[in-house]
Amino acid sequence: MLKVTGIEKGIVIDHITAGKGLKIFQKLKLDKNNTQAVLLMNVPSQQLRNKDIIKIQDDLDIDLKILGLIDPNITVNYIEGEKIQRKMQLSIPEKVKGLFECKNPRCITTEDQYAVAEFTLVKNGKIQYRCNYCEELTEYKL
Ligand SMILES: [Zn+2]
Numbered sequence: 557m558l559k560v561t562g563i564e565k566g567i568v569i570d571h572i573t574a575g576k577g578l579k580i581f582q583k584l585k586l587d588k589n590n591t592q593a594v595l596l597m598n599v600p601s602q603q604l605r606n607k608d609i610i611k612i613q614d615d616l617d618i619d620l621k622i623l624g625l626i627d628p629n630i631t632v633n634y635i636e637g638e639k640i641q642r643k644m645q646l647s648i649p650e651k652v653k654g655l656f657e658c659k660n661p662r663c664i665t666t667e668d669q670y671a672v673a674e675f676t677l678v679k680n681g682k683i684q685y686r687c688n689y690c691e692e693l694t695e696y697k698l
Contacts, residue, residue, distance in 0.1 A: 563612070565637070566612045566635050567612045568633040568640075569609065569633075572607055573627050575597075575608070577609070581593070584619075586612065591612055591616060592614060593611065593613070594611045596609040621649040621655065625696055628648045649677065654672045654673060665689055671689075674689070675688060676688060
């Protein structure tokens, strides 16, 4: 297995479903700023078949809701002094605000550029969100 040195202080995003790592890397804009980060792909894992891992050597303020939306299997580890200080198990967020647009073209949040779309998760097996303004269902796609 590919060896990458541990990080002293930062964040390790672990148990990413294999194949989703790059999407998350881009979503967090790790390819666009000066953060020291590595993306490991298709790492053998006991829990999943294969997983992706992202290691960030920085105190980045990452948006856990976006991560939970992309992949609720993720574990986020906060590292300090080369040890895990805090572990967060992500889940699909119940309420989201401003992460994506309502698909209804006549919705107030689509027409008014200052209105921020807010959604509530609908539990029907799929990841669908109901718009808090017009009740239209929008399915989140990567
Ligand atoms: Zn709407």
